[in-house]
Structure formats: C-alpha cells, structure tokens
Amino acid sequence: MSPPQLSFTPWPADDAARYRSEGIWAGKTFDQVLRESVAARAHSVAVVDAEQTWTYAELDARVDALAAGLADLGITAQHPVMVQLPNQAEFVAVVFALFRIGAVPVFCLPAHRSSELTALAAASRAVAVITSHHIDGFDHGALALEVASSTPSLNTVVCLPDPGSDAPAGTVNFDAVSAVPREFAAADPGSVAFLQLSGGSTGIPKLIPRTHDDYLYSVLRSNEICGVTTSTVYLATLPVAHNFPMSSPGILGALAAGGTVALTPSPSPTTAFAMIERAGVTMTGLVPPLARLWTETAERGHSHDLSTLTAVLVGGARCPDELAARIGPALGARLQQVFGMAEGLVCYTRDEDPLDVVLTTQGRPMSPFDQIRVVDDNDNDVPAGTEGQLLTKGPYTIRGYFDNPAANARSFTADGWYRTGDVVRVDSAGNITVCGRAVDRINRGGEKVSAEELEEHLLAHPAVRDAIVVAIPDEYLGERTCAFLLAADPSSPPKTAQIRSFVRERGLASWKIPDRVQVLEEFPETGVGKTSRKDLRRMLAAR
Structure with missing residues (x-):
C-alpha cells in the first residue's frame, strides 16, 4: 500500500515563517507531546474509562505495541486510516499509535452509517478502518466490511471484538494487533496530522486537513485560556472524535498538560455523574441540550458527589441565556462558553469576564493572531455591533479543504479568509454573539x-x-x-x-x-x- 500525497492548502510563506519564528508553531508532533508527558508523568493516571485505568507509562507501552502491529499490517506514514470507535481508552491508544507511525487518522463518529462512511473512505482514500464490532447494539464490523467492499483503496478492517467473542470473519482482531516495539521516522510537524469531517458536507465530503503545527497551537492555547494543568481531569462525554472534546481543550489538551482523560460511553447524567465522582473530574465539555439535561437533573437532586467539578464548557451551538444562567449554580462549577469550528477559529469567555458576558456571549477569539471580519452579503464590513457574516483567518484556521476545489471556492475568499457561515455580532470588547447561520x-x-x-x-x-x-x-x-x-x-x-x-x-x-x-x-x-x-x-x- 503506497501512501497518497496528502497535499493541503498551505499558509502563505510569510505567515508560516512568522508563526514559526514567534513560537506559535512549536515544531512538534502529537507523538512528541505524548512522549514528553510520559517522561514527566510516567506513573500518573493518563486515561480512565468505564473498565480501565492506564498510567502514562502503560498508555505509552500500548501505543508502542499497537503502532508496530499496525505497521505489520502495511500501514505506513501518511496512510489515511478511518477511526470509528466509541468513548473508550482504546480510542486514545489507536490515535496515538497512528501518530507514532506517521499515519493519518480520519475521524468518524459512531453514529455514521454507510452513506457517510462510504463517502469518507472514497474522499480520503483510506487504506484501513479501525472500529468496534458493536456500538450501542449496531454491527459496525459488518458496516466496515460493507464499506471496504466498495472502496478500492480500503483493504484492511481492524475490529475490536465484543467481550468474550471473536472479531467477525473478514476482519483483523484488534486484540491481536501487537508487535515488538520499534522506532518510526518522526513525522514532519508541518504535515497533515489527521482529517476531520466538516459538518453538513454534501457530495464530496469536506475533509479538514489539520497539521501538527496548527492544531497543537490550538490545543496549547486552549490550555492556557482554560487553565489546564497536571491536576486537570477532563471528562469526554460527547463523541470523542468531535473537534470540541478533542481539542477545546479536550483530551489532547489534558494529555499535553500531563493531566488525566476520563471517557464515558454515555453522556447521560446517571453515567456521567458517576464517572465525575469516580475519577475526580474537574472539567468537561457539553453541547446545550446535554447541558440542559445535566442542569435539570442536578436541580431535581441526585446522589453523586460533583464537588471536584470546577469548569463546564458549553459549545457546539448557541447556549440560550436562560440556560447559561442556571448551569453554574446547578452543577457547582463555573460556566465557560465556547464557540468554534473544526476548520479553526476558537473563542472562549474568560474567568475574568463580567457575568453578563459569560452568560450572553460566546466569548472572543483565543489568540492574538486570530483575525476576524463581520461582513454583509457583498463582503463589505458592517458597522460595529451590527449582525453580519463571520470571516476569519489565523495560525490555526485552515486555508482550504482536502482535495475539494469546489468547496474551497465557496468557503474561502481569494485572499484566504474562511467563510464560517455564521451570522454574528461583535461588541466593543470583541465578544462574539452568535445569531444564526447564513447557509442552510x-x-x-x-x-x-x-x-x-x-x-x-x-x-x-x-x-x-x-x-x-x-x-x-x-x-x-x-x-x-x-x-x-x-x-x-x-x-x-x-x-x-x-x-x-x-x-x-x-x-x-x-x-x-x-x-x-x-x-x-x-x-x-x-x-x-x-x-x-x-x-x-x-x-x-x-x-
């Protein structure tokens, strides 16, 4: 299996040189970041899920053996590999094993079915799928085999078997993918680290190529804004392949800081509250419907100890003001609003913000190098405080989708501004309020x-x-x-x-x-x- 050339639209040379010279792009890969955390925190807990607890040393050993096993299957640097796994420790091991090889995860959600997966496989030219046999009762092993049968490039299906069972016929048993660890050539920090799917794609999927350089900056800057440290225990309740629970600050932020990642298979209050108590969770990220469910459950009373929870980040959609006012008092934690997109730009409210800003806005861009414009239908800047369409560019906002000229023509201006599709207004302090969508x-x-x-x-x-x-x-x-x-x-x-x-x-x-x-x-x-x-x-x- 010879890897494809994973080309992407680069940042202008002058901008890239500036980002490197000023240390915005650190020149590291995610594998290097994990190795640094392992060296500093070997015996600290790295990952906790419903069944397992791994230290950093144990995670690193699993990544080593899994990377060698995947390489023995023919997966090499720059090979796209679809990952469709639920919120469990193996997700973390798989992603970092692919990073260690230099392969490129293509992030899929457990809810994706044949329509989405077939299009993703074709667009990414994936060579393999790594999935679980059953997720919430659905046969993902059979689905992966179906997708592979119609995708010429996809010739390997690795399947995590159900407990006490074998992997389905025609797949490679995940439990057997292990080999004596060996060294792999380090990836180029400026190369594509992974591909994410942009929401609402049609026809050819809009795949988002994120490099180690740009995405690591997003993660580390999120850590600074959100106060992530070695003491942070981040709970991933949303599907962990989403951009939000992965990087804002997400599981990658927690691991980069030497903290702990906790994963729960269900976001329901019953399951999640139990994990908060068990793992001593300090931070989590929720979408507004889930935040409402947690808030209403807490307001009615519950039996779990949530005293370790100090921060609840809410994003993915506009949080209604009335709900925002209830979250903190109900859950005993500070609310932090988040607004962002898998293509790049991330905004946060800050701890020092007045309460009305935290409750009624979606924060302001996290980086001093973020640029934003609010424009009318003809790309003319609108007056301050007026609703308009949000354009952005910066050191971690992509300049083009993967191998999709038509989408690029629609979504990017000639001089590199990304059309987010969001209608917003911006106050005098730079805080953004999301008003709706400009596209369907x-x-x-x-x-x-x-x-x-x-x-x-x-x-x-x-x-x-x-x-x-x-x-x-x-x-x-x-x-x-x-x-x-x-x-x-x-x-x-x-x-x-x-x-x-x-x-x-x-x-x-x-x-x-x-x-x-x-x-x-x-x-x-x-x-x-x-x-x-x-x-x-x-x-x-x-x-």
Missing part, C-alpha cells in the same frame, strides 16, 4: 445537518416530487429538521413514517432523519421564481 445548515444539538444533503436523499423516494428542508427552532436542541415535500401523486401523499424509514435505510446518521415531515400542494416562491425557504420558516412559526 441546521444545527441540531451540535450535530450539523446539511439541508441539501438530506433533500437529495428525500428526492430519491418515488413518492416525492420535490423536497425542501428547513430548521425548526427548538427549546431543547436549538433546531430540529422539517422536510417540506411535494408528492409525486397528490392523491397519494407519502406518510411521515414511510419517509423517515426510507431515509434511515439509505444509511444516514440518526440525527439526519427529519424530525417532521409536511406535504404541501406547492412551495412558496420568491419574486424571481425561486423556492422561498424564508416563507416556509414563517409558515412553521405561524403554526
């Missing part, structure tokens, strides 16, 4: 749903003549999806259950299944004959 991407509890992608699947149903997907405001999730349909045969319109079942069977993640389906006789139109999504949203609001 629905933020369903932190999971992004592309209206265009879902519409394409709906249009494949024989009873559907046309489809428009819009967001429904929702108190719990922030937004839900509503699919407006025109029936191919108006005398026999499709039923909601039929549509939802059809979309599910096409292999979409569960959060993309339309929450509501409504059949209309016709779509409202704008003055130039285009379907008016705005009028459809007004129709929903009126009802």
